[in-house]
Amino acid sequence: MVGTPGELTYAKDIARYLEAVAKASKGRAKFWTIGKTEEGRDMVLFAVADEATIAKLDSSKGMLKSLTDPRKTSDTQAQQLIKTAKPIYWITSGLHSPENGGPEMLMELAYRLVVDNSEFYQDIRKNVITFITPVLEVDGREKQVDTYYFNKKRAAGEARLPLMYWGKYVQHDNNRDGMGQLLAITRNANKFFLDWTPTIMHDLHESVTYLYASTGSGPYNEQLDAITVNEWWDLAINEVQEMAKRNVPGVWTYGFYDGWTPNYLFYIAHAHNATGRFYEVQSYGPDNYVVRPPATTTSREWFRPNPPLPVINWGPRNNTNIQESAMLLSLSHVAKNRAHFLENYWLKNKRSVEKGKNGPTYAWVIPAGQHRKADAAEAVNDLMTQGLEFHRATAAFKAGNVEVKAGDYIVRADQPYRTLADMYFSVQAFSAANPSPYDDTGWTFQFMRNLTITPVGDKAILSAAMAPVTAKVTAAGGVEGNGSTLIVSATSDNNLVTFRFKNADVKMAAAEEDFEAGGQKFLAGSFIIAKAERAKLEPQLKALGLSAVAVAEAPKVKSHDLDVPRIGYVHSWTRTQDEGWVRAALERYGLPFTYFADQKLKTESNLRAKYDVIIFPHVGGTAQSMVNGMAMTGTQPLPYKKSAETPNLGTPDESDDIRGGMGLEGLMNLYKFVQEGGTLITEGATST
DSSP states (O other): OTTOTTOOOOHHHHHHHHHHHHHTSTTSEEEEEEEEOTTSOEEEEEEEOOHHHHHTHHHHHHHHHHHHOTTTSOHHHHHHHHHHOOOEEEEEOOSSTTOOHHHHHHHHHHHHHHHOOSHHHHHHHHHOEEEEESOSSHHHHHHHHHHHHHHHTSOTTSOOOOOOOSSSSOSGGGGGOTTTOOSHHHHHHHHHHHHHOOSEEEEEEEOSSSEEEOOOSSOOOTTSOHHHHHHHHHHHHHHHHHHHHTTOOSEEOSOSOOSOOOOSTTHHHHTTTSEEEEEEEOOOOSSOEEEOOOHHHHSOBTTBSSOOOSSEEEOHHHHHHHHHHHHHHHHHHHHHTHHHHHHHHHHHHHHHHHHHHHOSOOEEEEOTTSTTHHHHHHHHHHHHHTTOOOEEESSOEEETTEEEOTTOEEEESSSTTHHHHHHHHSOOOOOTTSOOOSSOSOOOHHHHHTOOOEEEOOGGGGGSSEEEOOSOOOOOOEEEEOSSEEEEOOOOOTHHHHHHHHTTTSOOEEESSOEEETTEEEOTTOEEETTOOHHHHHHHHHHHTOEEEEESSOOOOOEEEOOOOOEEEEEBTTBOTTHHHHHHHHHHTTOOOEEEEGGGGGTOTTGGGTOSEEEEOOOOSOHHHHHHOBOOOSSSOOOBOOOSSOTTOSOSOOBSOOBBOSHHHHHHHHHHHHHTTOEEEEOGGGGO
16 A cells, blocks of 8 residues: 555556556546666556546647647647647656655555546546656666565664666666666657657655755756746745645745756756656655754745754655645646646747747758768757757758758757757856856757757748758768778767777778878778778668778878777676766667676786776775775675565676675786786776
C-alpha cells in the first residue's frame, strides 16, 4: 500500500498496477509504453480524463498540435480551439532513483483521478488530460528497490550498499542531459513531448522541507517568454496559498535554484513553448524518521509565509499526502483556467514565429562544408531530433554579410520552436553581480561543439531559395582522385576516431606536419593509408561524412603509425556519478574498452602488457580516499552482484566485495604502467 513504512515498489509493478487501473477504468484511462531504457526496460505513460476525451484522445492531440503552429492555424481557428481543446498536464517522477516518493504517490493519484466521482475530480477529468510517467529512470528504480531490501536484511554494524549505479551511465546528472540528449530517458521524453505537445510538464523530486514549488530566485533564462515565467508564479502561488488555507506548513516557493540553465529534463517543455516545473519534497524514506530543519529553513519569509515546524515525525505517508495534495490543487487550478493556459500556449508559439519575422535575428546558417563538416551534420541531426526545423539552401546567395552556399543548413527564425535556437545559439552573459549560480552559466552550442553557426540579420533570407530538410543528413564524404594511397583530412570530426577503430586491422599513419599532396593542402594529423582497399573504405567514409583524396604514392612527410590502443577503463566503487559520461561517449563513437574497478589495479602487476591507455575519470574526494576506496566496515563482504534477491544489480560491473580500493599496491602498479610507456588519462579529482 502506498505510504507504508519500510516498503518500496518496483517500477515493473508500478507499471503493472497502472495498466490494471487503465483496463478497469471503464474508458477513463489508457496505458502505453513510450520507449526503452538502455537496459531494455519500458518507460510507460498513463493517461486519464473523462470518458469522452479518452475515447477521442487523438483528436485532443491534434488540437494541441494546431495551437502549436500559427503558420497553419489562423487566429480565428485558434480561438475556437481554445474553447474546445484541453491542456495536457504531464507529471513525471523517478528521474533521481534515491528519491522514492513520487513513483509511489503517482499510483494513488492515478487511482483517485479515475475512480473519484466528486465534483472536484470530475472537473479535473473534464478540463485536463493528465499524463503520468511514474518512473523516468526505470533502470535506476529497480536497482534502488533491490538495494533497499538488501540493506534491510544486513546485520547491524555491517556496511550498507550504496545505490551504486542508476541507469547504465550516470546518476544524478541524468537531469543535466536536456541539451545533449545522450541518454535514452531524455531522448524518449523528448520524442514523446514532440509527439503530444503537453501544455505543462511537472517533474517530481525530493530534497527539501517540506514542499517547494518551483519558481527560482533568478536570474531567469533570458530566452524564456515572459508568459512562461508568470505561469511559474501563477501555479506556485496557487499551491502555496491553497495549502496555507488548509494550514499545511512548509510549502514555499522562490529560492532553491535560479532558473538560468536549460539543461534540465523539464526544459524540454520550455524549449517548445510549454511550461516546465518541479517539486522538491521532504524525502519519502520509506522508513519513518524525525525532521529537524535548520533555522534558515523554519524562518518566516515572504516566499515561505507558513514555514516548517521546528521538529516533526516524518514518514512515507507524509510525503505522499503533501505532494499529492499539491498536485491535485495544481490540476484543479489548470482545470478552472483551462482556456487561459491554452491561450498562453498559443500566444507563446505565435510570438515565437512573429519574432522571426520581425528580427533582429531572422535565421541562423550552418555552413555544410565547414572544417568540421561531419560534426556539423551530426549537430543538425541532433537539433532536428529536438524539434528544430532545418532548410538547405538550393542556390548560393548573400544575406546581409553572410555568404550562403548551396547546401548550407538554415534554421529559419520564423518557426514555433525558434525558442530552442535562441537558448542554444545565444551567448550567455551571467553577471558577476548575480548571486552564485545554481548550475552552468554558459553553454553556447557552437562553442561547445566547435562549429560555425552564424546569425543572419537580413530579413531577405526568409524569401531566399531553400528547401526543408525532411530526413537525417550526412556530410558530403567519400574519395576523390585516383591512386593507391588515401589521405583522410584532419578535420577533428569525432567520426575520425570511429573510422580508425572500425578499421583497426588497416595500417594507417598520422602526418606530424602540414603538407601538400594531389594538389591539395592537408593539416598535420591527416591519416595516410598506403595500399588502401578503396572498395572497403570509401563506403565507410561516405557514411561517416569524411573526405579522402587518393594519390599515387604516400606523401613524403614526417609521420608515425596511427595505432589502435588497447583501452582499460577504471572506475571506483565509491562514486559512479561522473565516469559514465566518458563511457557513454566512447561507446557512441565506437571505441572498445575493458571496464574494471580500481580494486583490480591492486593485483594487476603488469598493466602495460594488457593496455596502452588507461582512462580513470573523475571520482571525487581526496587522493587518500581514492586510494583507499570504500571503507572496510564490518566483517561481512559487501557484494554488488546479480542474485535471486538482487536481480537488478551486477551491471555494468560486479564485485563479490566492493570494500577497499586500489590501495598503495594499485597506485604503484599505475605508476609502473606510466613508467613503462603507458598513457594514463585522468580527469578532475583523479588528476590530483
